[in-house]
Amino acid sequence: MAAEASRAADEAPEPGSAGAPDFDTSVAHIARVYNYWLGGKDNFAADRAAAEQAMAAYPDIALSARANRAFLRRAVYFLAGEAGIRQFLDIGTGIPSANNTHEVAQAVAPESRIVYVDKDPVVLAHARALLTSSPQGATDYIDADLRATGAILAEAARTLDFSRPVAIMLMAILQHIGDEDDPYAVVRDLIAAVPPGSYLALSHPAADIEPEKLADLASRLNQMMAQRTTVRTRAEVALFFDGLDLAEPGIVNVPQWRPASTEEASSPAALWCGVARKP
Amino acid sequence: MSVVKPDGAAAAGLGQSELGDARAPESAAGPTVLRMLLGTQLRGLREAANITPDRAGYEIRASRSKISRLEHGRVSFKERDVADLLTLYGVTDAQQRARMLQLAQQANDQGWWAKYGDVLPDWFETYLGLEQAASLIRSYELQFIPGLFQTRDYARAVTVLGHRAASAAEVDRRVAMRLERQRLLSAPEPRVWAVIDESALRRPLGGREAMRAQLRHLIEVAELPQVTLQIMSFERGGHSAAGGSFSILRFAEPDLPDIVYIEQLTGALYLDGSEDVDHYQEVMNSLSIEADTPEESGKLLRRIIRTI
Numbered sequence: 001m002a003a004e005a006s007r008a009a010d011e012a013p014e015p016g017s018a019g020a021p022d023f024d025t026s027v028a029h030i031a032r033v034y035n036y037w038l039g040g041k042d043n044f045a046a047d048r049a050a051a052e053q054a055m056a057a058y059p060d061i062a063l064s065a066r067a068n069r070a071f072l073r074r075a076v077y078f079l080a081g082e083a084g085i086r087q088f089l090d091i092g093t094g095i096p097s098a099n100n101t102h103e104v105a106q107a108v109a110p111e112s113r114i115v116y117v118d119k120d121p122v123v124l125a126h127a128r129a130l131l132t133s134s135p136q137g138a139t140d141y142i143d144a145d146l147r148a149t150g151a152i153l154a155e156a157a158r159t160l161d162f163s164r165p166v167a168i169m170l171m172a173i174l175q176h177i178g179d180e181d182d183p184y185a186v187v188r189d190l191i192a193a194v195p196p197g198s199y200l201a202l203s204h205p206a207a208d209i210e211p212e213k214l215a216d217l218a219s220r221l222n223q224m225m226a227q228r229t230t231v232r233t234r235a236e237v238a239l240f241f242d243g244l245d246l247a248e249p250g251i252v253n254v255p256q257w258r259p260a261s262t263e264e265a266s267s268p269a270a271l272w273c274g275v276a277r278k279p
Numbered sequence: 280m281s282v283v284k285p286d287g288a289a290a291a292g293l294g295q296s297e298l299g300d301a302r303a304p305e306s307a308a309g310p311t312v313l314r315m316l317l318g319t320q321l322r323g324l325r326e327a328a329n330i331t332p333d334r335a336g337y338e339i340r341a342s343r344s345k346i347s348r349l350e351h352g353r354v355s356f357k358e359r360d361v362a363d364l365l366t367l368y369g370v371t372d373a374q375q376r377a378r379m380l381q382l383a384q385q386a387n388d389q390g391w392w393a394k395y396g397d398v399l400p401d402w403f404e405t406y407l408g409l410e411q412a413a414s415l416i417r418s419y420e421l422q423f424i425p426g427l428f429q430t431r432d433y434a435r436a437v438t439v440l441g442h443r444a445a446s447a448a449e450v451d452r453r454v455a456m457r458l459e460r461q462r463l464l465s466a467p468e469p470r471v472w473a474v475i476d477e478s479a480l481r482r483p484l485g486g487r488e489a490m491r492a493q494l495r496h497l498i499e500v501a502e503l504p505q506v507t508l509q510i511m512s513f514e515r516g517g518h519s520a521a522g523g524s525f526s527i528l529r530f531a532e533p534d535l536p537d538i539v540y541i542e543q544l545t546g547a548l549y550l551d552g553s554e555d556v557d558h559y560q561e562v563m564n565s566l567s568i569e570a571d572t573p574e575e576s577g578k579l580l581r582r583i584i585r586t587i
Contacts, residue, residue: 023568025561039533044557125567128574129472129507130415 023121030176030227031123035095037065042095042126050224057216060268064254065172067269068203071254072171073099075201075275078247078258079167080108083277085199087166089156089190091117091146092173096130101169102139110136115156117142146173147181149189166194170202172271174240176227187240196278200244203254203273207231210270237272244276311408312530313386315352317361317379319534322350324368338367351551353405356383395456398449402547406540407460409528413469417563418526421476423484424493427461428473428500433493434458436485464503472507474566480510480583487587494584501577509570510579527556527563 028050032043036051039062043051054061079085086109090101093116105112116127116139124143133139140159144152153162160166168190177183191200207214218229238251249256251274259265325335325346332343339345339360348354361383365376392399392407399407410416418425423437431454438445438453445453463469480497483490501508526540539550539559550556571579 023561023565025557041529041537042560044561045553121568122564125564128572129509129567130470132504132507 028225029120029122030221030225030229031094031118031120033221033225034065034172035097037062038069038097039066040095040097042122046224050221053220053224054217057220058210058213058270060210060270061217063267064269064271067254067264067267068172068271068273069097069099070260070264070267071203071257071271071273072101072169073104074258074260075169075273076101076104076167077108078275079199079201080105080112083167083199083247085165085167086112087160087164088112088114088169089117089152089160089166090114090169090171091152091190092171093118093123093127093131094171095123096126100131102131102133102137106134106137110134113138113159115140115142115159117144117146117152117156119143119145146170146177147186149186149193153190153193162193163195165197165199167199167201168194170200172203172205174202175205175229175231178228178230184239184242191244191278194278198278199275200241200278201273201275202237202240203271204237204240205229205231206234206253206270206272207236208233209253209272214270232272234272237274241274241276243279245279246274246276250274310355310386310388310390311352311405312412312532312535313352313382314355315412315530315535316532317356317382317386318350318352320379321361321364321368324365324370325350328368330367335364335367339363352386353549355387358383391459391462392456395452398452398456400546405549406542406547409538409540410460410469411463412530413528414531415470415472415529416526417472417474417529417567419474419476419524419563419566420479421524422482423479424475424497425473426457427464427471428497429457429461430489430493430496431458432485432489436489440484464500464506467505470505470507472509472567474509474511474563474570476511477513477579477583480580481587483587490587491584494580494587498577498580501573501580507573508576508580509567509573510576511566511570512579515569515571522562525559525563527559 025044026046028046032047033051033054035041036043036048037055058064076088079088088101088105101116102112102114105114114133114137116131118124118127121143124141127141131139131141138159140156142152142155144155146152170187174183174187177186187200187202191198205214205218214231218231221229234251241251249258251272254269254271254273255265255267257273257275325332332346336343336346341360345354349356349360358380361380362376365379370376370379390404390408390411392404424433426434429437434454434457435450438450438457442450442453464471480494485493497508500506524542528538528540530537536551536553537556537560539548539556541548541550550559570576
C-alpha cells in the first residue's frame with residue numbers, strides 16, 4: 001500500500017487536468033466483479049473473467065453477494081425504522097444497484113442524510129449521478145480510502161451532525177483491509193467519532209463457512225485483482241463489535257439476519273454480519 | 280454476453296428484486312424492447328435446439344439475415360412466422376406458445392411516433408422505441424444540447440440547420456415530434472445521465488436570447504430527480520471521447536444487453552456486441568469521471584448564461 005500511496009502522490013494529476021486516475025478496465029476491479037455477481041451490466045471482460053474464476057471456486061458466490069445486498073436492505077430498514085437512525089455513513093458504496101442505502105432509508109424517513117464513501121472513480125461518478133437524495137434529505141459523496149478515517153470523518157461532517165446518532169455501514173469491505181493495516185483500529189476510530197446511540201452495521205466474508213471453497217475463492221481473487229481479500233472467522237468478525245451491544249440475532253450468516261421470508265433465509269451465503277448499538 | 284440469472288433467493292424480502300426494477304415488461308416497455316425480448320428468447324430456443332440460422336430462415340421462407348434481424352428485435356414479427364419457428368424448435372407446450380405469440384402481437388403495436396411517419400426515418404424510429412423502453416440512458420453530446428433537453432426555439436434552429444430545404448410546415452412537424460418525445464421526462468424512468476461538452480453550451484443556436492432561455496431550461500431539467508447533467512468544461516484538456524457523440528441505452532431486463540447508439544447524417548449505428556459495448560462503456564465512464572460533477576456543472580451553467 002505504501003508503494004501505491006507514493007505513486008499516487010507522485011503522479012497525482014493537477015486539478016482540472018485530464019486523466020482518469022485508477023480507471024483501468026484491463027484489470028479486474030472488485031466493485032465491477034461484485035456488480036457481475038449481482039447480475040449487473042457495469043462490468044468488463046477482465047471483471048467477468050475474474051468473477052467466473054471465483055464462481056468456479058465457490059459456485060454460490062453470486063447468491064452470496066445477493067444475500068449480502070439483501071442484508072444491507074434489511075439492516076438499513078431496521079436502522080431507519082426500529083432504531084430511528086436518520087444519518088448514515090456508508091463506506092464502500094459500490095456501483096449502484098437496487099435498494100441503495102439512501103433509497104431504503106429515505107423510503108422510511110425522507111429526511112435521512114447519507115454520506116457515501118468510496119475510492120473508485122467509477123463508483124463515485126455513478127454515485128454522484130444516480131444516488132441522489134429526496135428533496136427533504138441529503139446525500140453526499142466522499143472520495144477516500146477506508147483507512148483514511150480522519151479524512152472521512154472530517155468530510156462527512158459537511159452533511160452529518162456528529163453530535164447525533166450515526167449508522168456506520170461497512171458492507172463487505174473490511175476484507176480488503178489486511179491485518180497489517182489493523183482493520184480493528186479503523187473500526188474503533190470510526191466508532192469513537194459517533195455519539196452513544198449510534199450503530200455499526202457490517203458484513204464480512206467468512207473463513208469458517210465452507211472453508212476450503214472460501215480459501216480457494218480468496219486466493220483466486222488475490223491473483224486477479226489489485227484489491228486484496230482476507231476472509232475472517234466468526235470470532236475475528238465478532239471483535240469488530242467489541243464494546244457494542246449487538247442487536248438480535250447477533251452475529252450470523254447474512255441470510256439469517258432478520259430474513260423477510262423463508263426463501264430469503266434459505267439462500268446460500270458465506271458472510272458473517274451483525275448490527276450493533278454504541279452504548 | 281453471459282449474465283447471472285436472478286435466482287429466487289435474492290428476489291424475496293420487501294417485494295423487490297435486488298437488481299432492476301420490478302415492473303412487468305409487458306406493461307411498461309415499448310414495442311421495441313418487446314421485440315428484443317422475443318428475439319432473445321427465440322435465439323435461445325434455436326440454439327438449444329441446435330438449429331442454424333439458415334435452417335430457421337428456410338422454415339419461414341426467409342434468409343439467415345432475416346433471422347438475425349428478428350433475433351435482435353430489429354424488425355417486426357409475423358405471428359405465423361413465430362408459430363412456425365416455435366414448431367421447428369420443438370416448443371409444443373401450449374402455454375409457452377401462447378405466451379410468445381401474445382408477445383409477438385404486443386410487439387407489433389405502434390408507438391406514439393407512428394403519426395410522424397412522414398418526417399421520421401426508420402433508423403430513428405428504432406431509437407425512439409429503445410429510448411422509451413430504457414431504464415437508463417447515458418449520452419455524450421459534443422455539438423448540440425441533447426434532443427430531450429431542447430427548447431422549442433433551439434430545436435427549431437437545429438432542425439433548420441439539418442433540413443435547409445424543408446418547408447415551414449415540415450420544420451413545424453419535426454419540432455413538434457421532438458417536443459412530444461420530451462414527454463419521456465415526465466416519467467420516473469428512464470434515468471437520463473448526460474455529459475455535454477461546453478462548446479455545445481457556448482454556440483448560440485437561435486440567437487443569444489433563445490440560447491439563454493435554452494440554458495435556463497437546461498438548469499430546470501437537470502433538477503429533475505431522474506436527470507443528471509455533467510459538463511465537460513474547457514478546463515478539462517483532451518478527454519476520452521475522441522470519436523464524437525454517442526449514447527448507451529440500458530434496459531431493466533437482465534437478458535438484454537446495453538445498446539450503443541451513434542447517430543450519423545443519414546443513418547445510425549446500433550452496437551450491442553459485448554466488445555463494442557465494453558469499449559463505449561469505458562469511454563463513457565472516463566467521460567463521467569473527467570467531466571465536472573453534477574454540482575459543479577450547475578454552477579458552470581449559471582456562469583455561462585451570464586456571458587452569452
